[in-house]
Amino acid sequence: MKVEDTELSMDDIQSIKDAVRERRPVNFYCYTLTLEQRQRFQNILNVFLKECDESYLFNCLSYCLFELLDNASKANAKRIYFKEQHLNINDAGDYANGMKNFKSNLSDNTQHYKDELESGMLQVHLQLSANDVISLAVSNNTKITASEYARIQDKIAKTQNYDNVADAFSDIDQTEGSGLGIITIVIMLRKLGLTMDCLKFSTTDTETVAAIEIPKNLLKDAEELVEL
Numbered sequence: 001m002k003v004e005d006t007e008l009s010m011d012d013i014q015s016i017k018d019a020v021r022e023r024r025p026v027n028f029y030c031y032t033l034t035l036e037q038r039q040r041f042q043n044i045l046n047v048f049l050k051e052c053d054e055s056y057l058f059n060c061l062s063y064c065l066f067e068l069l070d071n072a073s074k075a076n077a078k079r080i081y082f083k084e085q086h087l088n089i090n091d092a093g094d095y096a097n098g099m100k101n102f103k104s105n106l107s108d109n110t111q112h113y114k115d116e117l118e119s120g121m122l123q124v125h126l127q128l129s130a131n132d133v134i135s136l137a138v139s140n141n142t143k144i145t146a147s148e149y150a151r152i153q154d155k156i157a158k159t160q161n162y163d164n165v166a167d168a169f170s171d172i173d174q175t176e177g178s179g180l181g182i183i184t185i186v187i188m189l190r191k192l193g194l195t196m197d198c199l200k201f202s203t204t205d206t207e208t209v210a211a212i213e214i215p216k217n218l219l220k221d222a223e224e225l226v227e228l
Contacts, residue, residue, distance in 0.1 A: 072140035
């Protein structure tokens with residue numbers, strides 16, 4: 001599906017259904033997560049889960065998906081911001097200084113970042129697949145820094161101490177917008193009877209991938225947990 005498309009055509013819907021039936025991945029792209037794009041990805045996920053016969057996962061996975069998509073889009077925008085501010089994103093001091101104003105700068109200059117992301121071909125990529133594992137993989141074509149990766153892993157590790165999101169709130173690193181979101185994803189997956197191992201992060205020199213991978217054999221009791 002083209003990056004600029006925001007509506008699902010009948011061909012798009014059929015391609016998702018065919019991909020599930022044929023056990024192959026289906027791919028979608030965007031640059032920024034606008035309200036229109038959020039609706040588009042929500043519709044994509046809805047069609048996908050219905051075809052997988054796992055619609056009861058929609059509320060949980062739609063939250064998780066939007067969090068990962070938003071993080072990926074912001075990660076790309078962050079690279080533009082640091083470059084424009086002549087800051088080294090891999091330097092601890094520059095990173096701390098840059099993050100003081102990044103979120104407000106991004107909010108105040110939405111169109112500028114949209115234009116820069118498109119001109120730089122900095123895309124967010126969603127890949128859905130359903131074999132023995134239901135997978136939602138979100139990637140952005142920039143490399144995560146060591147400090148960013150360590151911060152994410154720290155958030156995931158800390159969820160072992162939380163029973164709910166309220167328990168986690170006081171521990172959130174306010175310099176990052178994704179702190180509570182990542183923690184909430186892990187807690188929501190746990191409520192489905194899944195472990196934090198279902199949330200995976202990886203990176204190469206050209207992209208960063210965040211994926212939710214749910215083995216179908218672990219979903220046997222998940223529907224009952226959702227209904228409780």
